[in-house]
């Protein structure tokens with residue numbers, strides 16, 4: 001999701017890499033679940049998030065869409081996000097005790113928070129969103145420990161490839177794609193990348209790259225047919 005704000009307004013002005021220490025430690029969020037409520041449609045789910053959630057819950061994407069996840073248009077493309085519901089706009093995975101019930105499979109945006117990703121020069125770094133976390137006295141934690149993601153290099157490469165592809169599609173839309181072409185883009189992304197069930201007993205990455213190629217081929221074939 002593109003944000004029209006300057007980094008200076010929302011961050012401490014620094015960019016962080018996996019080995020850097022950053023002030024995010026919030027004592028295990030004890031007594032707080034603020035960022036699991038009223039987040040609107042902002043917790044967008046990438047394909048690996050869906051892989052992890054369907055694996056943890058032993059369900060498919062359609063089952064997630066029945067209550068915990070919804071679809072919305074993000075910069076022209078339909079993508080899934082965590083659904084916040086009820087008066088306080090709670091994430092469906094938040095327990096009555098204010099704890100995440102899918103902690104080990106929580107989405108990438110939840111893992112990062114209050115860090116965000118800043119994309120530049122064909123890669124990305126992390127930045128600290130200084131107005132987001134409610135805890136005032138935060139301790140320093142190494143970024144890679146905070147993210148708690150196995151094989152972080154491969155994950156970051158995947159996040160970057162996924163981001164680049166979405167940017168490519170968004171550029172196509174912004175360049176004046178027809179309504180039909182915009183619809184084709186969303187359908188291809190949803191059907192090829194999110195809806196085809198992943199084999200959760202197997203590694204995610206090869207399956208993702210196969211689906212990415214499928215999506216690219218499908219959109220390429222549609223483009224060739226156009227006069």
Ligand code: SF4
Nearest residue numbers: 036091093094100110
């Ligand atoms: S998935 Fe877990 S961490 Fe993320 S918003 Fe929901 S309850 Fe919070």
Ligand code: SF4
Nearest residue numbers: 029032033035133134
């Ligand atoms: S606002 Fe900060 S302390 Fe509260 S739940 Fe989110 S990360 Fe944890």
